[in-house]
Amino acid sequence: MAEIKDPENTILMELKDGTVIIELLPDIAPKHCERMKELARSGAYDNVCFHRVIDGFMAQTGDVQHGDMEDGFNIRMAGTGGSDLPNLPAEFSGIPHDRGTLGAARSANPDSANSQFFLNFKDNHFLNRQYTVYGRVISGMEHVDAITRGEPPADPDRMISVKVAADA
Numbered sequence: 001m002a003e004i005k006d007p008e009n010t011i012l013m014e015l016k017d018g019t020v021i022i023e024l025l026p027d028i029a030p031k032h033c034e035r036m037k038e039l040a041r042s043g044a045y046d047n048v049c050f051h052r053v054i055d056g057f058m059a060q061t062g063d064v065q066h067g068d069m070e071d072g073f074n075i076r077m078a079g080t081g082g083s084d085l086p087n088l089p090a091e092f093s094g095i096p097h098d099r100g101t102l103g104a105a106r107s108a109n110p111d112s113a114n115s116q117f118f119l120n121f122k123d124n125h126f127l128n129r130q131y132t133v134y135g136r137v138i139s140g141m142e143h144v145d146a147i148t149r150g151e152p153p154a155d156p157d158r159m160i161s162v163k164v165a166a167d168a
Helices: 030-042 072-077 141-145
Strands: 010-015 018-024 052-054 058-061 101-104 117-120 133-139 161-164
Touching (some): 010 030, 018 141, 030 133
Antiparallel strands (some): 018 133, 101 117
């Protein structure tokens, strides 16, 4: 397990195979980091599915509006919703979309990120300066690699729980 240097800016994401530890980057993307912590603390991410998982690319989750539903309609709708909070302005930086980085999912509008995010399976530098990077996996990337693939997966994996390490 990785050493947690800043518990207030570290996310513990429980997946089916184990815990993924994500170091947030508040100096790079403060608004995105605050939003993730706010949603984690409210329990909004708990039981939310990975609705778009593309082999060799990334795993996307965080639709707190539809992603925790068990019925087929809401699983199909996963990826179209966000939280009740306002959208976030882009916080693009020179941090590359390397394997294990956390990126903000959004629509075509750069300032439309809300609650959804993705974890990169590999270096995806074509996303650089187009999607906000606001964290990186420091432990448990093997659990990310094991997430069931599909758009959406037939039986999607879920984030069992998402917590701020300072609260755990």
